[in-house]
Amino acid sequence: MASRDVEIGxxxxxxxxxxxxxxxxxxYYYSFLYYTSCTLKSTDLVLQHLIVANSLVILSKGVPQTVAAFGMKHFLNDFLCKLVFYAHRVGRGVCMGTTCLLSVFQxxxxxxxxxxxxxxxxxASQCIGPLSILCWILNLLVNAIILKHVTGQQNRMNNTKEKDxxxxxxVDIYHSIKxxxxxxxxxxxDVLCLGLMxxxxxxxxxxxRRHKQQVQHIHSTKLSPRSSPESRVTQSILVLVSTFVLFYTLSSIFILFLTIIPNPDLWLVNxxxxxxxxFPTVSPFVLMGRDPRILKMHPTCYAWNRKFSKLIRCL
Incomplete structure (x- = not known):
């Protein structure tokens, strides 16, 4: 095994x-918050769906890529390959849908x-739960097409229409009418979600901006009023959406290259x-770093979260 493969793995x-x-x-934090206070914000409910979708993307991409990088490229059979790629597409679509829903709701x-x-x-507060579930159902149905065109390496034929x-x-179907x-x-x-975001x-x-201008007229500069909870939540969602758009744009560029190139190199795939x-890796830390409630969860988390919050607010 080459040292480069070990590094990638x-x-x-x-x-x-x-x-x-x-x-x-x-x-765990949202579950703890719910079972101790029995109350969750509407945005917290959407974030729970986002967390599940994030975990789905990480596991469906990270685990197979890690194992493949360490030399075991034929460890998935036909069924598992279909399942992994299907789970990834569903998780990615739900990530986009819930992030869009979160920004529109706020x-x-x-x-x-x-x-x-x-x-x-x-x-809005009544529809946010059903819309989150609808997002899952829509992506489960639309991405079912992936199951037909993904196969395991064991079943791979020497076919020029197949991509490694x-x-x-x-199967490379993107150059056909279908x-x-x-x-x-x-x-x-994707365009609909990005447009709404x-x-x-x-x-x-x-x-x-208008709220800040109104506050400056009401309060003197010496008072330096703290931002309201709604403003802090809004700023957190703006940071989350900006992070998503950044990584989504980069990801879309590489996916476009993978689609256009008949036989993409392994480094491009990785x-x-x-x-x-x-985004699924970074987003929970963005949310934790900007949520003041998490500091109250456990005293030992205070120092770490305070430093991380300062770092995130500088973004």
């Missing part, structure tokens, strides 16, 4: 462990009383997988 292993533990701790929540979006506030993805192979329809279907979902983020920035799992 260690990178994937470290990313998988860090990302899984971060999401597990955040899920934009409606902080909208001024006189705006037309303020009328949706009562309905390291530990599995996939493949173009698949790309259009997946892209329409852009609108919601722009609205939140404008609302926060880099694409590494970047794809970056």
């Amino acid at each position: 260690m990178i994937f292993l470290l990313q998988t462990i860090v990302g899984f533990l971060g999401n597990f701790f955040l899920l 934009a409606i929540t902080i909208s001024p009383t006189g705006s037309r979006w303020a009328q949706l506030k009562p309905q 993805l390291g530990y599995c192979s996939a 493949g173009s329809l698949y790309v259009l279907l997946f892209s329409s979902y 852009t609108w919601a983020s722009g609205s939140m920035v404008c609302i926060l 880099t694409s997988a590494l970047i794809t799992a970056c």
Whole structure:
């Protein structure tokens, strides 16, 4: 085994462990919060779905890539290859959908009383749970097409239409009419979510700016009033959405290269997988670093979270 393969395997292993533990701790935190106080914010409910989707992406990408990097490229049979790629696509789609839902919900929540979006506030909190479940159902149905076109390395034929993805192979259908329809279907979902995220983020920035200007007129500069809880939650969601858009853009560029190139190099496959799992790995630490409630969970967490919060707020 080459030293380069060991290094790649260690990178994937470290990313998988860090990302899984971060999401597990955040899920434990919300569970602890619910069973001790029996109350959760509406945004916390969406974040729970996001955490599950993050874990799905990390496990479905990180574990197979790690094992393949250490030389075991034929460890998945046909069924497991289909399952792994299906789980990854569903997790990725739910990550995008819940992040979009989170930003839109918060934009409606902080909208001024006189705006037309303020009328949706009562309905928004009631619909956020069903919409999160609908996001799962939609991605489970749409991504079922992956099951037909992914096979294990054991069943791989010497076919020019098959792409070697390291530990599995996939039929190259994207240069056909049917493949173009698949790309259009997946892209329409991505474009819709990104468009809503852009609108919601722009609205939140404008609302926060107007709120800051109003506060400066009311309070003197000596008082330095603390930001409201809604403002802190909004800022956290803006950081989360910005992080998602950054990593999603990079991931989309590499996925485009994988789609266009008939036989992509292994480094391109590994880099694409590494970047794809970056948001699910980083997002729980972004949320923990900007949530003041987590400091009250355990005294020993206070010092670490205080330093990490300062680091995240500088982003």
